Amino acid sequence: MFDVETLCDLLFELSNDERLAILYLIQEGPKKLSNMSKTLDITPQAVSRNLTRLVEIGLIRRNEASDYELTPYGASSLTQLESFSFLSENKEYMSTHWTDRLPSEFQARLGDLKKCEIVDDSLDMLSNMERVFEEAEEWYKYITPFRIASHSSLRFAIDQLDRGVTIRALEPMGYTVSEKTLARTPREDLKAMLDHWLKGNIEYRYLEEISIKIYMSEKEVSILSFPKIDGEVDMMGFISSDSRFHRWCSDVFDHYWGYSITKTTSWLQEALE
CATH class of the missing domain: 1.10.10.10 (Winged helix-like DNA-binding domain superfamily/Winged helix DNA-binding domain)
Incomplete structure:
Protein backbone atom coordinates (compact mmCIF):
# COMPACT_ATOMS: atom_id res chain seq x y z
CA MET A 1 0.00 0.00 0.00
CA GLU A 82 0.53 18.09 -16.45
CA SER A 83 -1.90 15.17 -16.64
CA PHE A 84 -4.12 16.76 -13.99
CA SER A 85 -3.90 20.03 -15.90
CA PHE A 86 -5.09 18.37 -19.12
CA LEU A 87 -7.95 16.64 -17.30
CA SER A 88 -9.10 19.74 -15.42
CA GLU A 89 -8.93 22.02 -18.47
CA ASN A 90 -11.10 19.55 -20.39
CA LYS A 91 -13.32 18.54 -17.49
CA GLU A 92 -16.58 18.63 -19.44
CA TYR A 93 -15.28 16.30 -22.17
CA MET A 94 -13.44 14.00 -19.77
CA SER A 95 -16.58 13.66 -17.63
CA THR A 96 -18.26 11.80 -20.50
CA HIS A 97 -15.32 10.03 -22.18
CA TRP A 98 -13.08 7.22 -20.93
CA THR A 99 -9.30 6.91 -21.09
CA ASP A 100 -9.07 3.82 -18.87
CA ARG A 101 -9.11 1.45 -21.86
CA LEU A 102 -5.71 2.74 -22.88
CA PRO A 103 -2.57 0.89 -21.76
CA SER A 104 -1.38 2.36 -18.45
CA GLU A 105 1.77 3.85 -19.97
CA PHE A 106 -0.34 6.13 -22.16
CA GLN A 107 -2.71 7.07 -19.35
CA ALA A 108 0.35 8.17 -17.38
CA ARG A 109 1.34 10.45 -20.28
CA LEU A 110 -1.93 12.37 -20.64
CA GLY A 111 0.03 15.50 -19.77
CA ASP A 112 1.56 15.27 -23.25
CA LEU A 113 -1.85 16.27 -24.60
CA LYS A 114 -2.15 19.57 -22.74
CA LYS A 115 -1.47 21.81 -25.77
CA CYS A 116 -4.54 21.12 -27.83
CA GLU A 117 -7.87 22.48 -29.00
CA ILE A 118 -11.17 20.70 -28.53
CA VAL A 119 -13.60 20.56 -31.46
CA ASP A 120 -17.22 19.61 -30.82
CA ASP A 121 -18.69 20.17 -34.28
CA SER A 122 -18.57 17.11 -36.55
CA LEU A 123 -18.46 19.17 -39.76
CA ASP A 124 -15.54 21.22 -38.45
CA MET A 125 -13.78 18.01 -37.47
CA LEU A 126 -14.31 16.43 -40.89
CA SER A 127 -13.06 19.59 -42.58
CA ASN A 128 -9.95 19.58 -40.41
CA MET A 129 -9.29 15.89 -41.15
CA GLU A 130 -9.47 16.62 -44.87
CA ARG A 131 -7.16 19.64 -44.57
CA VAL A 132 -4.51 17.73 -42.62
CA PHE A 133 -4.62 14.87 -45.14
CA GLU A 134 -4.34 17.31 -48.04
CA GLU A 135 -1.35 19.08 -46.43
CA ALA A 136 0.48 15.83 -45.63
CA GLU A 137 3.75 15.41 -47.51
CA GLU A 138 4.97 12.02 -46.32
CA TRP A 139 2.33 9.91 -44.60
CA TYR A 140 -1.13 9.79 -43.10
CA LYS A 141 -2.25 7.17 -40.62
CA TYR A 142 -5.37 6.48 -38.65
CA ILE A 143 -6.96 4.13 -36.17
CA THR A 144 -10.73 4.14 -35.94
CA PRO A 145 -13.60 1.94 -34.76
CA PHE A 146 -15.54 3.08 -37.83
CA ARG A 147 -14.76 4.88 -41.06
CA ILE A 148 -16.99 7.20 -43.00
CA ALA A 149 -16.30 5.93 -46.52
CA SER A 150 -17.84 7.41 -49.64
CA HIS A 151 -16.94 7.41 -53.31
CA SER A 152 -15.70 11.00 -52.93
CA SER A 153 -13.50 10.14 -49.92
CA LEU A 154 -11.96 7.25 -51.87
CA ARG A 155 -11.23 9.58 -54.77
CA PHE A 156 -9.70 12.09 -52.35
CA ALA A 157 -7.46 9.37 -50.87
CA ILE A 158 -6.32 8.35 -54.36
CA ASP A 159 -5.31 11.94 -55.10
CA GLN A 160 -3.10 11.99 -51.99
CA LEU A 161 -1.60 8.59 -52.80
CA ASP A 162 -0.87 9.71 -56.35
CA ARG A 163 1.27 12.57 -55.07
CA GLY A 164 3.35 10.25 -52.88
CA VAL A 165 1.64 10.23 -49.48
CA THR A 166 1.53 6.76 -47.92
CA ILE A 167 -1.36 5.56 -45.76
CA ARG A 168 -1.44 3.22 -42.78
CA ALA A 169 -4.90 2.26 -41.57
CA LEU A 170 -6.04 0.36 -38.48
CA GLU A 171 -9.66 -0.70 -38.73
CA PRO A 172 -11.97 -3.12 -36.91
CA MET A 173 -11.98 -6.73 -38.01
CA GLY A 174 -14.70 -7.41 -40.54
CA TYR A 175 -14.86 -3.86 -41.86
CA THR A 176 -16.24 -3.58 -45.38
CA VAL A 177 -17.24 -0.70 -47.61
CA SER A 178 -20.99 -0.55 -48.09
CA GLU A 179 -22.58 -1.82 -51.28
CA LYS A 180 -24.02 1.66 -51.84
CA THR A 181 -20.56 3.24 -51.75
CA LEU A 182 -19.11 0.59 -54.06
CA ALA A 183 -21.95 1.10 -56.53
CA ARG A 184 -21.22 4.84 -56.67
CA THR A 185 -17.45 4.45 -56.98
CA PRO A 186 -16.08 4.33 -60.54
CA ARG A 187 -14.37 1.02 -61.28
CA GLU A 188 -11.19 2.83 -62.33
CA ASP A 189 -10.98 4.38 -58.84
CA LEU A 190 -11.24 0.95 -57.21
CA LYS A 191 -8.51 -0.29 -59.55
CA ALA A 192 -6.34 2.72 -58.66
CA MET A 193 -6.76 2.03 -54.93
CA LEU A 194 -5.96 -1.64 -55.45
CA ASP A 195 -2.84 -0.72 -57.43
CA HIS A 196 -1.62 1.47 -54.55
CA TRP A 197 -2.36 -1.36 -52.10
CA LEU A 198 -0.40 -3.87 -54.19
CA LYS A 199 2.54 -1.43 -54.35
CA GLY A 200 2.50 -1.01 -50.57
CA ASN A 201 1.53 2.65 -50.67
CA ILE A 202 -1.49 1.90 -48.51
CA GLU A 203 -1.54 -0.75 -45.81
CA TYR A 204 -4.61 -1.95 -43.97
CA ARG A 205 -4.39 -3.81 -40.67
CA TYR A 206 -7.13 -4.95 -38.34
CA LEU A 207 -7.92 -5.27 -34.64
CA GLU A 208 -10.64 -7.23 -32.88
CA GLU A 209 -11.63 -4.15 -30.88
CA ILE A 210 -10.82 -0.46 -31.25
CA SER A 211 -11.79 2.10 -28.62
CA ILE A 212 -9.94 5.21 -29.78
CA LYS A 213 -9.90 7.37 -32.89
CA ILE A 214 -6.72 9.00 -34.19
CA TYR A 215 -6.17 10.57 -37.60
CA MET A 216 -2.80 12.21 -38.17
CA SER A 217 -0.11 13.17 -40.65
CA GLU A 218 3.60 13.64 -40.10
CA LYS A 219 2.78 17.27 -39.26
CA GLU A 220 -0.25 17.29 -37.00
CA VAL A 221 -3.13 15.38 -35.46
CA SER A 222 -6.49 16.02 -37.12
CA ILE A 223 -8.53 14.18 -34.48
CA LEU A 224 -8.06 12.34 -31.21
CA SER A 225 -11.25 10.95 -29.69
CA PHE A 226 -11.83 8.74 -26.67
CA PRO A 227 -14.85 6.46 -26.15
CA LYS A 228 -17.96 7.84 -24.49
CA ILE A 229 -19.52 6.30 -21.39
CA ASP A 230 -21.59 3.97 -23.60
CA GLY A 231 -18.42 2.81 -25.37
CA GLU A 232 -19.08 4.57 -28.67
CA VAL A 233 -16.44 6.86 -30.19
CA ASP A 234 -17.92 10.06 -31.58
CA MET A 235 -16.66 12.90 -33.78
CA MET A 236 -15.92 15.18 -30.83
CA GLY A 237 -12.28 15.36 -29.85
CA PHE A 238 -8.94 17.13 -29.82
CA ILE A 239 -6.70 18.55 -32.53
CA SER A 240 -3.12 19.76 -32.25
CA SER A 241 0.17 20.34 -34.06
CA ASP A 242 2.15 20.32 -30.78
CA SER A 243 5.12 17.94 -30.93
CA ARG A 244 4.38 16.19 -27.62
CA PHE A 245 0.72 15.71 -28.53
CA HIS A 246 1.81 14.35 -31.92
CA ARG A 247 4.33 11.96 -30.35
CA TRP A 248 1.74 10.61 -27.90
CA CYS A 249 -0.71 9.87 -30.72
CA SER A 250 1.99 8.33 -32.90
CA ASP A 251 3.15 6.11 -30.03
CA VAL A 252 -0.42 4.95 -29.37
CA PHE A 253 -0.89 4.13 -33.05
CA ASP A 254 2.41 2.23 -33.19
CA HIS A 255 1.46 0.30 -30.04
CA TYR A 256 -1.72 -1.04 -31.64
CA TRP A 257 -0.06 -1.48 -35.02
CA GLY A 258 2.44 -3.81 -33.37
CA TYR A 259 -0.09 -6.54 -32.67
CA SER A 260 -2.65 -5.86 -35.39
CA ILE A 261 -3.60 -8.46 -37.99
CA THR A 262 -2.52 -8.25 -41.62
CA LYS A 263 -4.75 -9.70 -44.32
CA THR A 264 -3.29 -11.16 -47.49
CA THR A 265 -6.31 -10.03 -49.49
CA SER A 266 -8.08 -6.69 -49.67
CA TRP A 267 -11.74 -5.72 -49.83
CA LEU A 268 -10.71 -3.97 -53.05
CA GLN A 269 -9.96 -7.32 -54.67
CA GLU A 270 -13.34 -8.64 -53.58
CA ALA A 271 -15.07 -5.54 -54.92
CA LEU A 272 -13.45 -5.96 -58.35
CA GLU A 273 -14.23 -9.66 -58.73
Whole structure:
Protein backbone atom coordinates (compact mmCIF):
# COMPACT_ATOMS: atom_id res chain seq x y z
CA MET A 1 0.00 0.00 0.00
CA PHE A 2 1.33 3.44 -0.90
CA ASP A 3 2.06 6.14 1.68
CA VAL A 4 -1.19 8.12 1.79
CA GLU A 5 0.12 10.66 4.30
CA THR A 6 3.14 11.61 2.17
CA LEU A 7 0.96 11.90 -0.92
CA CYS A 8 -1.51 14.14 0.93
CA ASP A 9 1.36 16.35 2.11
CA LEU A 10 2.55 16.78 -1.47
CA LEU A 11 -0.92 17.49 -2.84
CA PHE A 12 -1.57 19.99 -0.05
CA GLU A 13 1.54 22.00 -0.93
CA LEU A 14 0.70 21.88 -4.63
CA SER A 15 -2.88 23.02 -4.06
CA ASN A 16 -1.80 26.56 -3.14
CA ASP A 17 -1.89 28.95 -6.10
CA GLU A 18 1.08 31.02 -4.92
CA ARG A 19 3.31 28.00 -4.33
CA LEU A 20 2.31 26.51 -7.66
CA ALA A 21 3.08 29.79 -9.44
CA ILE A 22 6.49 29.86 -7.75
CA LEU A 23 7.23 26.29 -8.82
CA TYR A 24 6.30 26.95 -12.44
CA LEU A 25 8.47 30.08 -12.43
CA ILE A 26 11.44 28.16 -11.02
CA GLN A 27 10.80 25.45 -13.62
CA GLU A 28 12.00 27.99 -16.21
CA GLY A 29 15.36 28.20 -14.41
CA PRO A 30 16.91 29.10 -11.03
CA LYS A 31 15.43 32.26 -9.50
CA LYS A 32 16.19 34.67 -6.66
CA LEU A 33 13.56 35.61 -4.10
CA SER A 34 13.49 39.25 -5.21
CA ASN A 35 13.01 38.25 -8.85
CA MET A 36 10.09 35.96 -7.98
CA SER A 37 8.44 38.63 -5.85
CA LYS A 38 8.57 41.15 -8.68
CA THR A 39 7.54 38.75 -11.45
CA LEU A 40 4.60 37.25 -9.56
CA ASP A 41 3.59 40.48 -7.81
CA ILE A 42 3.71 38.77 -4.42
CA THR A 43 5.25 40.38 -1.34
CA PRO A 44 8.79 39.22 -0.45
CA GLN A 45 7.47 37.99 2.90
CA ALA A 46 4.87 35.77 1.22
CA VAL A 47 7.40 34.45 -1.28
CA SER A 48 9.86 33.68 1.52
CA ARG A 49 7.21 31.85 3.51
CA ASN A 50 6.21 29.72 0.52
CA LEU A 51 9.81 29.01 -0.43
CA THR A 52 10.48 27.71 3.07
CA ARG A 53 7.58 25.28 2.78
CA LEU A 54 8.68 24.10 -0.66
CA VAL A 55 12.24 23.53 0.60
CA GLU A 56 10.98 21.60 3.62
CA ILE A 57 8.91 19.22 1.52
CA GLY A 58 11.82 18.71 -0.88
CA LEU A 59 10.43 20.25 -4.07
CA ILE A 60 13.08 22.98 -4.34
CA ARG A 61 16.54 23.77 -2.95
CA ARG A 62 19.06 26.60 -2.92
CA ASN A 63 22.07 26.17 -5.17
CA GLU A 64 25.61 27.47 -4.72
CA ALA A 65 24.60 30.88 -6.10
CA SER A 66 21.81 31.05 -3.49
CA ASP A 67 19.19 30.83 -6.23
CA TYR A 68 16.20 28.56 -5.81
CA GLU A 69 15.91 25.62 -8.21
CA LEU A 70 13.80 22.50 -8.55
CA THR A 71 15.00 19.25 -7.06
CA PRO A 72 14.59 16.11 -9.19
CA TYR A 73 11.58 15.32 -6.98
CA GLY A 74 10.11 18.74 -7.70
CA ALA A 75 10.70 18.47 -11.44
CA SER A 76 9.06 15.03 -11.56
CA SER A 77 6.10 16.24 -9.51
CA LEU A 78 5.44 19.12 -11.91
CA THR A 79 5.63 16.75 -14.87
CA GLN A 80 2.96 14.55 -13.30
CA LEU A 81 0.79 17.60 -12.69
CA GLU A 82 0.53 18.09 -16.45
CA SER A 83 -1.90 15.17 -16.64
CA PHE A 84 -4.12 16.76 -13.99
CA SER A 85 -3.90 20.03 -15.90
CA PHE A 86 -5.09 18.37 -19.12
CA LEU A 87 -7.95 16.64 -17.30
CA SER A 88 -9.10 19.74 -15.42
CA GLU A 89 -8.93 22.02 -18.47
CA ASN A 90 -11.10 19.55 -20.39
CA LYS A 91 -13.32 18.54 -17.49
CA GLU A 92 -16.58 18.63 -19.44
CA TYR A 93 -15.28 16.30 -22.17
CA MET A 94 -13.44 14.00 -19.77
CA SER A 95 -16.58 13.66 -17.63
CA THR A 96 -18.26 11.80 -20.50
CA HIS A 97 -15.32 10.03 -22.18
CA TRP A 98 -13.08 7.22 -20.93
CA THR A 99 -9.30 6.91 -21.09
CA ASP A 100 -9.07 3.82 -18.87
CA ARG A 101 -9.11 1.45 -21.86
CA LEU A 102 -5.71 2.74 -22.88
CA PRO A 103 -2.57 0.89 -21.76
CA SER A 104 -1.38 2.36 -18.45
CA GLU A 105 1.77 3.85 -19.97
CA PHE A 106 -0.34 6.13 -22.16
CA GLN A 107 -2.71 7.07 -19.35
CA ALA A 108 0.35 8.17 -17.38
CA ARG A 109 1.34 10.45 -20.28
CA LEU A 110 -1.93 12.37 -20.64
CA GLY A 111 0.03 15.50 -19.77
CA ASP A 112 1.56 15.27 -23.25
CA LEU A 113 -1.85 16.27 -24.60
CA LYS A 114 -2.15 19.57 -22.74
CA LYS A 115 -1.47 21.81 -25.77
CA CYS A 116 -4.54 21.12 -27.83
CA GLU A 117 -7.87 22.48 -29.00
CA ILE A 118 -11.17 20.70 -28.53
CA VAL A 119 -13.60 20.56 -31.46
CA ASP A 120 -17.22 19.61 -30.82
CA ASP A 121 -18.69 20.17 -34.28
CA SER A 122 -18.57 17.11 -36.55
CA LEU A 123 -18.46 19.17 -39.76
CA ASP A 124 -15.54 21.22 -38.45
CA MET A 125 -13.78 18.01 -37.47
CA LEU A 126 -14.31 16.43 -40.89
CA SER A 127 -13.06 19.59 -42.58
CA ASN A 128 -9.95 19.58 -40.41
CA MET A 129 -9.29 15.89 -41.15
CA GLU A 130 -9.47 16.62 -44.87
CA ARG A 131 -7.16 19.64 -44.57
CA VAL A 132 -4.51 17.73 -42.62
CA PHE A 133 -4.62 14.87 -45.14
CA GLU A 134 -4.34 17.31 -48.04
CA GLU A 135 -1.35 19.08 -46.43
CA ALA A 136 0.48 15.83 -45.63
CA GLU A 137 3.75 15.41 -47.51
CA GLU A 138 4.97 12.02 -46.32
CA TRP A 139 2.33 9.91 -44.60
CA TYR A 140 -1.13 9.79 -43.10
CA LYS A 141 -2.25 7.17 -40.62
CA TYR A 142 -5.37 6.48 -38.65
CA ILE A 143 -6.96 4.13 -36.17
CA THR A 144 -10.73 4.14 -35.94
CA PRO A 145 -13.60 1.94 -34.76
CA PHE A 146 -15.54 3.08 -37.83
CA ARG A 147 -14.76 4.88 -41.06
CA ILE A 148 -16.99 7.20 -43.00
CA ALA A 149 -16.30 5.93 -46.52
CA SER A 150 -17.84 7.41 -49.64
CA HIS A 151 -16.94 7.41 -53.31
CA SER A 152 -15.70 11.00 -52.93
CA SER A 153 -13.50 10.14 -49.92
CA LEU A 154 -11.96 7.25 -51.87
CA ARG A 155 -11.23 9.58 -54.77
CA PHE A 156 -9.70 12.09 -52.35
CA ALA A 157 -7.46 9.37 -50.87
CA ILE A 158 -6.32 8.35 -54.36
CA ASP A 159 -5.31 11.94 -55.10
CA GLN A 160 -3.10 11.99 -51.99
CA LEU A 161 -1.60 8.59 -52.80
CA ASP A 162 -0.87 9.71 -56.35
CA ARG A 163 1.27 12.57 -55.07
CA GLY A 164 3.35 10.25 -52.88
CA VAL A 165 1.64 10.23 -49.48
CA THR A 166 1.53 6.76 -47.92
CA ILE A 167 -1.36 5.56 -45.76
CA ARG A 168 -1.44 3.22 -42.78
CA ALA A 169 -4.90 2.26 -41.57
CA LEU A 170 -6.04 0.36 -38.48
CA GLU A 171 -9.66 -0.70 -38.73
CA PRO A 172 -11.97 -3.12 -36.91
CA MET A 173 -11.98 -6.73 -38.01
CA GLY A 174 -14.70 -7.41 -40.54
CA TYR A 175 -14.86 -3.86 -41.86
CA THR A 176 -16.24 -3.58 -45.38
CA VAL A 177 -17.24 -0.70 -47.61
CA SER A 178 -20.99 -0.55 -48.09
CA GLU A 179 -22.58 -1.82 -51.28
CA LYS A 180 -24.02 1.66 -51.84
CA THR A 181 -20.56 3.24 -51.75
CA LEU A 182 -19.11 0.59 -54.06
CA ALA A 183 -21.95 1.10 -56.53
CA ARG A 184 -21.22 4.84 -56.67
CA THR A 185 -17.45 4.45 -56.98
CA PRO A 186 -16.08 4.33 -60.54
CA ARG A 187 -14.37 1.02 -61.28
CA GLU A 188 -11.19 2.83 -62.33
CA ASP A 189 -10.98 4.38 -58.84
CA LEU A 190 -11.24 0.95 -57.21
CA LYS A 191 -8.51 -0.29 -59.55
CA ALA A 192 -6.34 2.72 -58.66
CA MET A 193 -6.76 2.03 -54.93
CA LEU A 194 -5.96 -1.64 -55.45
CA ASP A 195 -2.84 -0.72 -57.43
CA HIS A 196 -1.62 1.47 -54.55
CA TRP A 197 -2.36 -1.36 -52.10
CA LEU A 198 -0.40 -3.87 -54.19
CA LYS A 199 2.54 -1.43 -54.35
CA GLY A 200 2.50 -1.01 -50.57
CA ASN A 201 1.53 2.65 -50.67
CA ILE A 202 -1.49 1.90 -48.51
CA GLU A 203 -1.54 -0.75 -45.81
CA TYR A 204 -4.61 -1.95 -43.97
CA ARG A 205 -4.39 -3.81 -40.67
CA TYR A 206 -7.13 -4.95 -38.34
CA LEU A 207 -7.92 -5.27 -34.64
CA GLU A 208 -10.64 -7.23 -32.88
CA GLU A 209 -11.63 -4.15 -30.88
CA ILE A 210 -10.82 -0.46 -31.25
CA SER A 211 -11.79 2.10 -28.62
CA ILE A 212 -9.94 5.21 -29.78
CA LYS A 213 -9.90 7.37 -32.89
CA ILE A 214 -6.72 9.00 -34.19
CA TYR A 215 -6.17 10.57 -37.60
CA MET A 216 -2.80 12.21 -38.17
CA SER A 217 -0.11 13.17 -40.65
CA GLU A 218 3.60 13.64 -40.10
CA LYS A 219 2.78 17.27 -39.26
CA GLU A 220 -0.25 17.29 -37.00
CA VAL A 221 -3.13 15.38 -35.46
CA SER A 222 -6.49 16.02 -37.12
CA ILE A 223 -8.53 14.18 -34.48
CA LEU A 224 -8.06 12.34 -31.21
CA SER A 225 -11.25 10.95 -29.69
CA PHE A 226 -11.83 8.74 -26.67
CA PRO A 227 -14.85 6.46 -26.15
CA LYS A 228 -17.96 7.84 -24.49
CA ILE A 229 -19.52 6.30 -21.39
CA ASP A 230 -21.59 3.97 -23.60
CA GLY A 231 -18.42 2.81 -25.37
CA GLU A 232 -19.08 4.57 -28.67
CA VAL A 233 -16.44 6.86 -30.19
CA ASP A 234 -17.92 10.06 -31.58
CA MET A 235 -16.66 12.90 -33.78
CA MET A 236 -15.92 15.18 -30.83
CA GLY A 237 -12.28 15.36 -29.85
CA PHE A 238 -8.94 17.13 -29.82
CA ILE A 239 -6.70 18.55 -32.53
CA SER A 240 -3.12 19.76 -32.25
CA SER A 241 0.17 20.34 -34.06
CA ASP A 242 2.15 20.32 -30.78
CA SER A 243 5.12 17.94 -30.93
CA ARG A 244 4.38 16.19 -27.62
CA PHE A 245 0.72 15.71 -28.53
CA HIS A 246 1.81 14.35 -31.92
CA ARG A 247 4.33 11.96 -30.35
CA TRP A 248 1.74 10.61 -27.90
CA CYS A 249 -0.71 9.87 -30.72
CA SER A 250 1.99 8.33 -32.90
CA ASP A 251 3.15 6.11 -30.03
CA VAL A 252 -0.42 4.95 -29.37
CA PHE A 253 -0.89 4.13 -33.05
CA ASP A 254 2.41 2.23 -33.19
CA HIS A 255 1.46 0.30 -30.04
CA TYR A 256 -1.72 -1.04 -31.64
CA TRP A 257 -0.06 -1.48 -35.02
CA GLY A 258 2.44 -3.81 -33.37
CA TYR A 259 -0.09 -6.54 -32.67
CA SER A 260 -2.65 -5.86 -35.39
CA ILE A 261 -3.60 -8.46 -37.99
CA THR A 262 -2.52 -8.25 -41.62
CA LYS A 263 -4.75 -9.70 -44.32
CA THR A 264 -3.29 -11.16 -47.49
CA THR A 265 -6.31 -10.03 -49.49
CA SER A 266 -8.08 -6.69 -49.67
CA TRP A 267 -11.74 -5.72 -49.83
CA LEU A 268 -10.71 -3.97 -53.05
CA GLN A 269 -9.96 -7.32 -54.67
CA GLU A 270 -13.34 -8.64 -53.58
CA ALA A 271 -15.07 -5.54 -54.92
CA LEU A 272 -13.45 -5.96 -58.35
CA GLU A 273 -14.23 -9.66 -58.73
